[in-house]
Amino acid sequence: MNLEDYRTVFAVSGLILILVASAPTLSLVLPLSGGERFSELWILGPNHMAEDYPFNVVNNTVYNVFLGIGNHMGSSAYYLVYVKFRNQTEHLPNATAGTASPLPPLYEYRVFLEEGKSWETPLTFSFSGVSFFENRSFVESFMVNDGVFSVDKLASWNGENNGYYYQVFMELWIHNAESDAFEFHNRFVGLWLNMTGV
């Protein structure tokens, strides 16, 4: 190696050391882009596991599940969860178009969550005024936690799956601070329920 090569080695080493020394300041001034931003929404069964979900349901019996949200949006988030109830012919949210179900919400949760934190709550539901006639079932009221909601839902007999099917589902909405409004967050979870008796 001649003197020019040694000079280059000295200059490069000096520059690397300068970059290392100024890294703490740069990290304070330049914002680092985080990873992928997303939110989680889940339902767990009565034993806090992803099993034993209610399926065959009857009149006046209380069913328990757990509902949870996880925030990985890079900052604190304000979530709104709508609980909705439908029969097989009514619309679910459209994940492709990113639109919520047009059904009116029955129950709701409002959750403020810090980045990286999760939230979970028990959710109980039951039905009353269930009746069956001419290959149809009818649900008059749907109860969620302490709320009683008149739903008057009919479900026709599903010959393929042998049952009268309803679905309770939860939509996740998120507050957009710029528009100062809630937007459908394109996440929803649901439970299929087969009404089996009065």
Next chain:
Amino acid sequence: MVKCRSFICFVVFILVFSWFAHACFAVEKADAEEALIDAENNLSSVYVAVLEVEKSGGNVSDLLVKLDSGGNFLAEAQVCYRNGDFDGAVYYADLSVRNVTGLVEEAGQLKALAISGYNERLFETMAASGVAVVVIVLGSVVGWLIFKQRYFEKVLKMKPEVVKGES
């Protein structure tokens, strides 16, 4: 007879009063809607203030706990409203507002604290980095000069070698 009449009058009065009292004191749907909008706007404005604190590097855990209880009350108010319980809706909407009252000011103070803390940290870090850069530059220059001097001394001490076969 007089006692009987006065008793009937009393009963009629109670019935009439209860009929009109309901009309006088019942909360209208519009009142409930207004209370819900107020509570919603209140929560949104506090949330925006909390986000500002968070961006400034402040700790927002306590603020979020208070906001969350306000959010629970507003959710309860919305459920009451959907069930046609407008009194309940107004009651819970008011509770929501009361729960977050003063949080915007608290967020403002936290933001100011966070900004001054950030500025202090930034100054200290910049000073430490500046000193380190100066030390590195001076060290490199001095090191280079010493190295160059030793290099030349080493080169000057070297004797020319005669290799066989070369002219």
